[in-house]
Amino acid sequence: MAEADQHILEGLNERQIEAVSTLEGPVLVVAGAGSGKTRVLTRRIAYLLEQGVNPSEILAITFTNKAAREMVERVHHLVGVEAAKALWISTFHSACSRILRVHPELGRLRSGFTIYDADDARRLVERSIRALELDTKRFPTRAVMAKISSAKADLITPREMALDAHGAYDRLVATVYEAYEAALIANNAVDFDNLVNSVVTGLREHAGVREYYQRRFRYLLVDEYQDTNRAQNELIGLLAEPENNIFVVGDSDQSIYGFRGADLGNIIGFANRLPTTRTIALEQNYRSTNAILELANTLITRNAVRHDKTLWSELGQGVSPLYFKAQDDRQEAEFVVSQALTVLSDGYSLRDVAVIYRTNAQSRVLEEELSKAGVPYRVVGGVRFYDRREIRDMLAYLRILVNPDDDVALSRVINTPHRGIGAGTQEQLASAARTRNVSMLHALELFSTEELGLSSRAAKALTHFVEMIDYLRELIHEEAPAPVVLDEVMTRTEYLEMINEEDPLTAEGRLENLAELRRVAAEADSLEAFLEQTALFSAIDAELDDSSMTLMTVHMAKGLEFPIVFVVGLEEGIFPHMRSLTTPAEIEEERRLLYVAVTRAKQRLLLSSARRRSFQGNVIYNPESRFIGDLPEGVYRRQESLDYQPMPEHESTKKRANEPAPYRVGDRVFHTRYGEGEVRAIRERSVDREVVVYFDAAGERVFFGSMTKLKLV
Ligand SMILES: Nc1ncnc2c1ncn2[C@@H]1O[C@H](COP(=O)(O)OP(=O)(O)OP(=O)(O)O)[C@@H](O)[C@H]1O
Numbered sequence: 001m002a003e004a005d006q007h008i009l010e011g012l013n014e015r016q017i018e019a020v021s022t023l024e025g026p027v028l029v030v031a032g033a034g035s036g037k038t039r040v041l042t043r044r045i046a047y048l049l050e051q052g053v054n055p056s057e058i059l060a061i062t063f064t065n066k067a068a069r070e071m072v073e074r075v076h077h078l079v080g081v082e083a084a085k086a087l088w089i090s091t092f093h094s095a096c097s098r099i100l101r102v103h104p105e106l107g108r109l110r111s112g113f114t115i116y117d118a119d120d121a122r123r124l125v126e127r128s129i130r131a132l133e134l135d136t137k138r139f140p141t142r143a144v145m146a147k148i149s150s151a152k153a154d155l156i157t158p159r160e161m162a163l164d165a166h167g168a169y170d171r172l173v174a175t176v177y178e179a180y181e182a183a184l185i186a187n188n189a190v191d192f193d194n195l196v197n198s199v200v201t202g203l204r205e206h207a208g209v210r211e212y213y214q215r216r217f218r219y220l221l222v223d224e225y226q227d228t229n230r231a232q233n234e235l236i237g238l239l240a241e242p243e244n245n246i247f248v249v250g251d252s253d254q255s256i257y258g259f260r261g262a263d264l265g266n267i268i269g270f271a272n273r274l275p276t277t278r279t280i281a282l283e284q285n286y287r288s289t290n291a292i293l294e295l296a297n298t299l300i301t302r303n304a305v306r307h308d309k310t311l312w313s314e315l316g317q318g319v320s321p322l323y324f325k326a327q328d329d330r331q332e333a334e335f336v337v338s339q340a341l342t343v344l345s346d347g348y349s350l351r352d353v354a355v356i357y358r359t360n361a362q363s364r365v366l367e368e369e370l371s372k373a374g375v376p377y378r379v380v381g382g383v384r385f386y387d388r389r390e391i392r393d394m395l396a397y398l399r400i401l402v403n404p405d406d407d408v409a410l411s412r413v414i415n416t417p418h419r420g421i422g423a424g425t426q427e428q429l430a431s432a433a434r435t436r437n438v439s440m441l442h443a444l445e446l447f448s449t450e451e452l453g454l455s456s457r458a459a460k461a462l463t464h465f466v467e468m469i470d471y472l473r474e475l476i477h478e479e480a481p482a483p484v485v486l487d488e489v490m491t492r493t494e495y496l497e498m499i500n501e502e503d504p505l506t507a508e509g510r511l512e513n514l515a516e517l518r519r520v521a522a523e524a525d526s527l528e529a530f531l532e533q534t535a536l537f538s539a540i541d542a543e544l545d546d547s548s549m550t551l552m553t554v555h556m557a558k559g560l561e562f563p564i565v566f567v568v569g570l571e572e573g574i575f576p577h578m579r580s581l582t583t584p585a586e587i588e589e590e591r592r593l594l595y596v597a598v599t600r601a602k603q604r605l606l607l608s609s610a611r612r613r614s615f616q617g618n619v620i621y622n623p624e625s626r627f628i629g630d631l632p633e634g635v636y637r638r639q640e641s642l643d644y645q646p647m648p649e650h651e652s653t654k655k656r657a658n659e660p661a662p663y664r665v666g667d668r669v670f671h672t673r674y675g676e677g678e679v680r681a682i683r684e685r686s687v688d689r690e691v692v693v694y695f696d697a698a699g700e701r702v703f704f705g706s707m708t709k710l711k712l713v
C-alpha cells in the first residue's frame with residue numbers, strides 16, 4: 001500500500017476500509033448512529049482523489065450546508081485546498097441550483113431566476129388560491145402547500161394529481177398546484193422542491209445535458225440517504241448512469257423526514273434496484289459510551305418496523321444517563337443551567353454542551369434562564385437572520401433588480417417604505433398585469449397607467465417607483481459590486497429613514513443587521529452569487545460560537561455530536577408531538593427522532609420533562625412521555641423534586657392580568673402610533689390579557705399584557 005493510502009485509511013476499521021476503497025459500482029453502507037458513516041464518506045473522497053480521480057468528477061451530497069462545509073474542510077485537510085475547491089460537495093438544493101444556473105432551460109427558467117424560500121412560496125400559493133377565487137377558509141394556504149409539496153417530493157405533476165384526485169376538493173387542489181407552477185414560471189422563479197424536480201424532469205428531456213452530467217460526475221456519494229425523497233433519489237439514479245459508481249450511507253433508524261416525503265423505500269430497495277450492490281454493515285460505535293448506547297438500543301427496539309442491529313462501543317460504560325422530572329418548565333430550565341455549570345467544573349467547555357428539543361417554541365424559557373444566569377448560548381434555527389424583516393426587504397429589492405419578473409419580491413417592497421401605493425392599487429396592477437400576461441414591473445414599463453386603469457394619484461407614485469428601480473438597475477448593468485448596490489438601495493428607497501422613524505427601540509438592532517448583511521454581500525463574488533447564497537442559507541449554517549452552548553431542534557441536530565447532550569420536554573404532546581399521536585407509524589417516527597437526539601451524546605446524556613408548562617399563553621399539564629416508559633429503570637437514573645415552589649414568573653403576570661382592565665368594551669382609546677379607536681374585545685387568558693382595538697385609520701389590532709400605549713379618551 002502506498003504511503004498516502006495509509007494516511008487516508010489510517011484510523012479506520014476493516015469494514016470501513018472496505019467501504020472507502022470499493023470504488024467501482026454501487027455501494028450501500030447501512031449502519032447505526034456514530035458508526036463512522038460520515039467519516040467513511042469523507043475519507044472515500046480523499047481516497048478517490050488519491051487514486052487519480054479528477055476532483056471535478058466527484059459529486060458528494062450532504063444534508064445541510066453546514067455539513068457540506070465541514071466536509072470541504074476535512075477534505076481540504078486531507079488533500080489540499082486546490083482539490084477541495086474543484087469538488088462538488090453540497091446539499092441537493094445547492095447542487096441543483098448550480099446546475100440550473102448553467103442550464104436554466106431544464107426548469108423552463110431564464111437566467112437571473114429567483115429561488116423562492118418557504119415564505120415566498122406561501123405568498124404565491126395564497127395568491128394562486130385567490131386568483132382561482134377559492135374560499136381561503138376551505139383551502140388554507142398551509143394545507144394546500146403541504147399537499148403540493150408532498151406531491152412534488154413524489155415527482156407527481158399537477159396533471160397526475162388531477163387524474164388521481166378522489167373528489168372535488170383534491171381536484172381543486174390540483175388546479176391550485178397547476179396555477180402555482182405557472183406563476184412560478186411567469187415570475188422566473190423556482191421553489192425549493194422544484195430545484196430538484198426541475199433538474200430531474202429537465203435531464204430526462206434533454207439528452208445532451210443529461211449525458212454531459214453523467215460523464216462529468218463519475219462518482220456520486222450521498223450522506224443521510226435514509227432521508228432522501230423520491231425526487232432526490234431519481235436525481236442520483238439518473239446522474240449515476242451508466243457506470244453506477246454510487247455510494248450511499250444511511251441508517252433507517254434515523255429516518256426523520258417522513259413528514260416531508262422522505263422515502264425509506266430508497267434505502268431498503270437500493271440493492272434490489274442495483275443488483276451489483278455491495279452492502280456493508282458497520283456495528284461499532286465510536287461516539288458514545290455504552291451507558292448511552294444501552295438507552296438508545298432499548299428505546300429503538302420498541303419500533304416494530306426496523307432491521308435489528310445493536311450498537312456497541314469500546315468507550316467504556318461511562319456515566320449512566322440522568323432523567324429529571326421537573327415540576328414546571330422553569331424548573332426544567334433551571335436544571336439545564338445548573339447541570340451545565342456543573343459539567344464546566346468537570347473541565348468541559350460550553351461548546352461541548354447541546355440542548356435538544358422537539359419544537360422551536362421550547363427554547364424561550366431556556367433562553368430566559370440561561371440569560372439570567374449569564375450563560376452564553378446560541379439558538380440554531382430560531383428567528384433566523386435571513387428571516388428578519390429588514391433583511392427580507394433588502395433582499396427583495398435586490399431580487400427585483402436581478403429578476404424584474406419576480407412579482408413576489410415586488411409586492412413585498414412596492415410600498416415599503418410607504419409611498420402611497422396601497423393594497424387596492426397593487427391588486428389593480430396585479431390583475432392588469434395578469435390579463436396582459438406580463439409581470440407587474442413590466443406592465444408598468446410597457447403600458448401607461450391609464451391603460452392599466454390606475455388612478456392618477458397612484459400613477460404618480462408608481463412612476464416615481466419605476467424611475468427609482470430603473471436607476472438602481474443601471475447599477476446592475478454596470479456590474480457594480482453587491483455592497484455598493486445594497487448601499488444605493490438603502491438610501492434611494494429611504495429605507496434607513498423608515499427604520500429610524502418607525503421604532504427607535506428596535507432601530508439600532510435592525511441597522512446592525514443591515515450592516516451585517518452588507519458584510520456578507522462584500523464576501524460574495526457577484527450580486528447573483530450573493531442572492532443565491534442567501535436563498536439557500538439554512539438555519540444550521542449559523543457559525544457555532546466557540547464559547548457558547550447550543551440550543552436546537554432534533555431535526556437540526558442530525559449528524560452532529562456533542563460530549564454533553566440534554567434532551568428536554570419528554571412529555572406526551574411535546575415529545576411525541578401532539579400532531580403525531582394518531583398512527584403507529586407516526587409514533588415510530590417520533591421514537592426515531594428521540595433516538596437521533598440521544599445518539600448525539602458522547603459522554604453524558606440528560607433527559608428531562610415538566611409536569612406543567614406554559615404553552616401558547618396557557619398552562620398545560622402533560623403526562624410523562626411514553627418513551628420514558630419504554631425504558632427499564634436500569635438504563636437511567638431518575639430524579640424528581642417535590643418541594644419546589646412553582647412558577648413565580650407566571651404568578652406575577654397572572655396578577656397583572658387579574659387587575660381590572662382600565663377600559664371596557666366600547667370605550668374610545670388612543671394609541672401613539674395608530675391614533676383613535678374603539679375597544680372591541682377584552683379576553684382574559686390564564687397568563688395574560690388580550691385587548692382587541694379597532695382603530696379608525698389602522699383597522700383591527702390586538703394587544704397583549706401591559707398596554708401602556710393605550711389611553712382612554
Ligand atoms: N475507526 C474509527 N476510529 C476512531 N474514531 C472513529 C472511527 N470511525 C468513526 N470515528 C469517530 O466516531 C464519531 C462518529 O462518526 P460519524 O459522525 O462519522 O458517524 P455517523 O455514522 O456518520 O453518525 P450519524 O449516524 O450520527 O451521522 C466521529 O467522532 C468519528 O470521528
Ligand SMILES: [Mg+2]
Nearest residue numbers: 037038039559
Ligand atoms: Mg453522519
